[in-house]
Amino acid sequence: MSEKKETVVFTGGGTGGHIYPGLAVIEALKSTGFEGRIAWIGSKKGLDRSIVEAQGVEFWAIPSGKLRRSLNLKNLTDAFNVVAGYFAAKRLLQKLKPTVVFSKGGYVSVPVCRAASRLGIPYFTHESDTSPGLATKLNAKAAKAILVSWPQTKEMFAKDEQTKVLITGNPVRPSLLSGSAEAGRSFVKAPEGLPIVFFVGGSQGSQQVNDFVEAILPNLDGKAYAVHQTGKELFDEQKHKAKPGSYLPLPYIGEEMKDILASATLVAGRAGAGTIWECAALGKPMVLVPLAGSGTRGDQVENAMLAEKAGAARCLVAQDATPQKLLDAILEYLQDPAFLAKAQRAALELSQVHTNDGRAVSSASYIAELLLQQIHKSSASAGK
Numbered sequence: 001m002s003e004k005k006e007t008v009v010f011t012g013g014g015t016g017g018h019i020y021p022g023l024a025v026i027e028a029l030k031s032t033g034f035e036g037r038i039a040w041i042g043s044k045k046g047l048d049r050s051i052v053e054a055q056g057v058e059f060w061a062i063p064s065g066k067l068r069r070s071l072n073l074k075n076l077t078d079a080f081n082v083v084a085g086y087f088a089a090k091r092l093l094q095k096l097k098p099t100v101v102f103s104k105g106g107y108v109s110v111p112v113c114r115a116a117s118r119l120g121i122p123y124f125t126h127e128s129d130t131s132p133g134l135a136t137k138l139n140a141k142a143a144k145a146i147l148v149s150w151p152q153t154k155e156m157f158a159k160d161e162q163t164k165v166l167i168t169g170n171p172v173r174p175s176l177l178s179g180s181a182e183a184g185r186s187f188v189k190a191p192e193g194l195p196i197v198f199f200v201g202g203s204q205g206s207q208q209v210n211d212f213v214e215a216i217l218p219n220l221d222g223k224a225y226a227v228h229q230t231g232k233e234l235f236d237e238q239k240h241k242a243k244p245g246s247y248l249p250l251p252y253i254g255e256e257m258k259d260i261l262a263s264a265t266l267v268a269g270r271a272g273a274g275t276i277w278e279c280a281a282l283g284k285p286m287v288l289v290p291l292a293g294s295g296t297r298g299d300q301v302e303n304a305m306l307a308e309k310a311g312a313a314r315c316l317v318a319q320d321a322t323p324q325k326l327l328d329a330i331l332e333y334l335q336d337p338a339f340l341a342k343a344q345r346a347a348l349e350l351s352q353v354h355t356n357d358g359r360a361v362s363s364a365s366y367i368a369e370l371l372l373q374q375i376h377k378s379s380a381s382a383g384k
Helices: 020-031 048-053 074-096 109-119 134-140 151-156 174-178 181-188 207-220 257-263 273-281 299-309 323-335 337-351 363-382
Strands: 007-011 037-043 058-062 100-103 123-127 145-148 165-167 196-200 225-229 247-250 266-269 286-288 313-315
Touching: 007 020, 007 074, 007 109, 020 037, 020 048, 020 174, 020 363, 037 048, 037 074, 048 058, 058 074, 074 109, 100 109, 100 363, 109 123, 109 134, 123 134, 123 363, 145 151, 145 363, 151 165, 174 257, 174 273, 181 196, 181 257, 196 207, 196 257, 207 225, 207 323, 266 273, 266 323, 273 286, 273 299, 273 337, 286 299, 286 323, 299 313, 323 337
Parallel strands: 007 037, 007 100, 037 058, 100 123, 123 145, 145 165, 196 225, 196 266, 225 247, 266 286, 286 313
Antiparallel strands: none
């Protein structure tokens, strides 16, 4: 049966980590030959629309409010936005008539999933991090399936919800895996023979990572070529000056990201789920300095520790989060080819997902398969 008349709705937003994995699933879904309609429901705030529409996906915005566990006066105004978002999502779903909804999380996904449940539309919810965020916990209750990146995450859901949990890994855009190491080295002007260490602080950059890079650069001279994504807002023309043959700072990296990653010997920086799974899929060893302390729920620390346990990374947290420890970890990889190769293999193994029938596939492909299975199941039921 053709899926041409079917519609799949994706929802999520607020950060790149709630958008890019969903776009990865869309890429995988299209690669199967799916010709139905694909739409995205996201927030009116932030960069959600620009990121999604840049990939040729239609975007619909609804009001959204932040969900907080703590007492805060903003909860009152945000409560109105959540309610408004629910009714807006319900109207949109009635208009779009999707066969299935895929939620990548973020506050904007909650009213969409609630509306889907109310309308009898099955939805899948995905969690990238080790411990589920509040949005995922709320979405899990009525979800058709709860998709998680790490096996350890399953135990963090209620007993009745654990039966719905599937280990799918975190989706990585297939296009990101098609980079050219040669093109990457050419773009960053890396000298022949020098390994590339790629420093990245996440989509917004990281002041801590930037400070660490500044501190250790002299010790990398002649040992590695440093490519450094500083973040647009954190780029400092005085501090971040290119040094031919040694160092290249970049405020922002666009389409060249896939080539730079392909050329990198190892990656150092923050431990967002997107960074870890992208590096793992490319077989890149990591030195991770996770965001920690007040103002974070500790998800990056958990992600980094699991990546280290798998043998794909070194995790620097608490007293180990120092420039010297970062330098030591980088040099350990660069000066021990056997250790580097072992970490490369571990990274690739980490990225592999096994379906229920034992096949090893990419996370994005697995989730696309699950959505198609639901479409076929719903179509068959409708045809009875």
